[in-house]
Amino acid sequence: MTASAAAAARAEGGPPGAAPPKQPPPGQPSPAHAAPGQPSPGQAAPNQASGQPVSDEDALSHGDLEPETEGAQEARAAQRELVAHAPAFFLGDDARFGGSAVGGSQHGVSGGQVGGDVYMGGRTEIHHHGTPGAAPDASGEVPRPYVEELAAVYAEGPAFAAALERLREERVLVLSGAHATGRNAAALMLVHRLGVPAVHALSPETPPAALSGHLTRPAGYVLRDLPLSRNRPLRDTHLFAARDQLVKTGGHLVVTVENSPHLPGVTPYPWSPPPAEDVVRALLDRHRPGEADALLALGPVLDFLAGAGRHPAEAAAFAQALAEYDGTAQALARLADFGQAAVEKQCRDWLGDPETGLRDKAFLLALAVFDQAPYVLAAELADKLFVHFERLQHPERPPVIPVFGPAAEDRLTLARAGGEVRQEQTDWGPVPQFMAAFHDERTPRVLLTEVWTSHPSARPALVEWLGQLARDGRPLVRTRAAAAAALLAAADLPSTMALLVDRWATARAVGPRVTAANTLTLAQLLGAPVVLRLLTQWCNDGQWGRRWTAIRALGLLAPLRPDLAGPALDALASRARADASNQAERDNLTESAALLLSAGQRRGEVLAEFVRLLYRDTPAVRGLALAAFARACDNAGEGALVGWYAETGMYQPDTARDMATLWRTALGDHIHTRAALQALQTWVHVATRRTDAATALELLLPALIVTADDRKRLDHELRTMRAEDGGPRPPLAERLLDVLRPAPAAH
Structure with a gap:
């Protein structure tokens, strides 16, 4: 059965005048080499005293290196990459960032x-x-x-x-x-x-x-x-x-x-589902007319139908396999092998069979990481894994990769997988790619768990390989490395943390730290134990990289699990109370807290939590709430706060009151006034294109005026603002100025 895959549209730009991010935009490769004489990110830096190499992790722990930071829009870009490239079973149909489940999707x-x-x-x-x-x-x-x-x-x-x-x-x-x-x-x-x-x-x-x-x-x-x-x-x-x-x-x-x-x-x-037998029979009547009764009487079919709780999709997949039955013993065995036990046995056989070469095993594992992704990625990166396996098994000789190898069809047949040309969404539009996927969608998870827990001798090679993927310039590769590590963490959290996640979290480069944050986010979605407690502890860890990783992971996790938005905000606030040590960390706190306001239809509840922080916490936490709110508002992309408020939030009295409170407080706070005014311009620009947003602004602005200074501030901003293209003031600004004018005094 071809497994379903969720694809997300990724199109969002930063505000006019925003500084370009230091990391390349999604889909662009990062520079391959550092400047002459300088260590590449993640390479060992020389110890000035001893001349011995010191890893980035050690140097960072002792404060010898300043970690790389990101541009202002990088957190939202990382969020989009995670949703776009993570395997479908992690996110399901509930990965909503303001828009539909998979905006513009299948x-x-x-x-x-x-x-x-x-x-x-x-x-x-x-x-x-x-x-x-x-x-x-x-x-x-x-x-x-x-x-x-x-x-x-x-x-x-x-x-x-x-x-x-x-x-x-x-x-x-x-x-x-x-x-x-x-x-x-x-x-x-x-x-x-x-x-x-x-x-x-x-x-x-x-x-x-x-x-x-x-x-x-x-x-x-x-x-x-x-x-x-x-x-x-x-x-x-x-x-x-x-x-x-x-x-x-x-x-x-x-x-x-x-x-x-x-x-x-x-x-x-x-609604209750149709019986599995009805689903199987309906598909057989279409593909094997007149043969349904005979096929349904087969032993493996009776065993399958006797199973409790068969979902329609599972029954349809079994029916497809049954429709291909040709009467041979091999075909009957395939029907009997249908199910989880068959997948587990197959994975054990692949990894344990000495007749299966290292290159084939490397391809199987690479395909498990890049299931439902372009075949060329699995083939390319499988050879890199093969090199690590060869060095591990034959350290006395250099590894040799044959320039030419088996055809794609043969490799996929070995893997019980298939491939076809489909449209892959990229930052430049859909591109045809030959995509590969296991026939049984359970195979990747079982295979990776099996190699990690039952073949510990392979771990050094896997660790080095996944470390390479975490530093790759391609977002899809980095995200799949995180997904693979999350699966390993669900199977063996202590080893995965020690061998993979902690190394990435303490790296100087941004890429591995983002991969570490993605790993912990996906591990929590899989139900890996104690991840949320670990993130909360890391928020106040003595090591900068762990704090950065935990802060980012909490921001990424809450939109995917809106029920965790409250605990995530509490953890971020705890770090703000501790007085974040540098501007990079404060920016990361702000970015991650702003991501909490992309938590689908529960954003009203998150806004209420932000208001709570204004009145019941320290000045540092109040500043975090206002900075994050202004950052979240200064976004005109898909799923932005302005669109959600115009469609949903303005119709909820409590949410409308909380939104006005946050706007009024941010505009009146001298530290955050400029950021709030810039965000207000973003809302006006969006409102020039959306009538519902214009209506929302017309209702919101009067609630922002308590004092004469409030009115003067908004009046000046609307009078002096320009159109998005730098042209004259948009006509909507004139309408909003009319809204601000006080009513004439009664005589």
């Missing part, structure tokens, strides 16, 4: 479940809905061939008919169910069965209050995995407005949600 179906890639007929099809860079509230039509292909193999299940009848009568249906139960595929099929002329997919970030405004055509609409919370419920009044609009247009709407308590007045329809 949506597909695997058997009875909507997922990432579309697995149909033995090949993977990538469908891009919408326009790259489109607004988060954009809707896109689901391609008709895609819907029809799903309809041809879809198993309805026992809950489908009643759900269809309810949708026909009420025009709006809220479908609730657990993860991986196929509710999203059901949503597509429900509206399709009604014979609608087209099916439109709405963004999950569509505010419930604005839902009816998107239902303008006589079509079927699906809003999949709508995120709900206490501050963002889906109310019956929202559905009443949507139903009125759908009656006018002749449309239908299905909203899918996880089982949620945030549905006041709404009675959702509980």
Whole structure:
């Protein structure tokens, strides 16, 4: 089965006039060599007293080196790289940074479940809905061939008919169910069965209050995995407005949600998945008509169907393997091997078989790190790993890599993997690449865990190789090194910390430290033990690099796990109370705290925490909150705070009050006034392109005026500001000046 992969659009620029970052932008290689006579980042620096080499880590620990720092936008760039390049199973569909789950991304179906890639007929099809860079509230039509292909193999299940009848009568249906139960595929099929002329997919970030405004055509609409919370419920009044609009247009709407308590007045329809046998039979009827009964009677098939809790996607993958059954003993063995036990045995066999050469084993491990990535990366970096293996096993002779080796097809066959040309998203647009992936998506995790825990003699080579990847100039390579290290940490945290993460965290160069932060972030997502406690301790560690790494990791982690935003902010505040020792560390604290405000739909709760710090903490923590708030506001990219506030936050009274409090305090604080005014200009520039942002500003500005000085400050900024291109003051600024003018006195 071809595993699904999440891809994220990466397009965000810094504010006009921002200094260029010292690190290359995402996707650009870093300089290969240091200046003549200077050590490259990470190389040993000479000890001036003894002349003996001193590692960056040792020198940094003793204060002999000043670590490299980043440009102002590098934290957000690192955040985008992590989401764009980490393997899909780390982040799932919940990696939201303000916009949709994967903005401008793929949506597909695997058997009875909507997922990432579309697995149909033995090949993977990538469908891009919408326009790259489109607004988060954009809707896109689901391609008709895609819907029809799903309809041809879809198993309805026992809950489908009643759900269809309810949708026909009420025009709006809220479908609730657990993860991986196929509710999203059901949503597509429900509206399709009604014979609608087209099916439109709405963004999950569509505010419930604005839902009816998107239902303008006589079509079927699906809003999949709508995120709900206490501050963002889906109310019956929202559905009443949507139903009125759908009656006018002749449309239908299905909203899918996880089982949620945030549905006041709404009675959702509980979704249950179709039986695994129905899913398998439906796919067999399409690919092997007339043979379903005989195939379902096979022993391995009966064993598979007897397993409890088979998800539709798993059943569809098994059906695909069953459709390829040719009656041979080998084919029957493949069916019997389907599952986790088979994956574990295969990985043990690969690594333990003396007949499998070191170069083949190196390729298998490299492919595990670069699964669902360009094949050329796995092949190139596998040879580097092979060199380390050769030096480890035969230290008496120099390693020799054959210039030419097995064909890609042969190597992938050995690895039980496949490859195809797909579009890879780059900073310059989509580029065709031959992508490689294991047939079973569990293989990478099992293989890396097996080599780390069962073959400790290979560790020195793996450590050196992953260290090289951590310093690579390509963001994808660095991120996959972090993902591999996170898997190893989940299996054996103490060894991984000692051999990999701590070395990277204490490096002078920025790249390894970012990789260390990514590793700890992903390890926490995997559930590795005590990572959060470790990050909290490292925030006040005596070593600068560990503090930097922990601070950055907390900033990266909170948007992926919004429930950790509070503990993360507390840990950052604890470091601020300790009085950060240098400007680089203070900047890192500010950047990481600003990232907390990109935590999806829970940003209102984070804003409330920021307000709490203004009144109940030390001046240093107050300064951190204001600096981070101004930094977060000074962002016009996708998922920025201004867009979220215009779409969602301004409609929540508590959030609107907290936003006004933070703006008013930052503007009135002499240390942060300039940064806040620059951020305000950013909001005005965004508002010239978005009517909802303009409305939000018109409502926000009066709340920022308490004293005459407040009015004068805002009036002067709006009168003197220029357009983004340096031209005259934008017309919106004139409208906002009218908002600021005091009402005439009554006579």
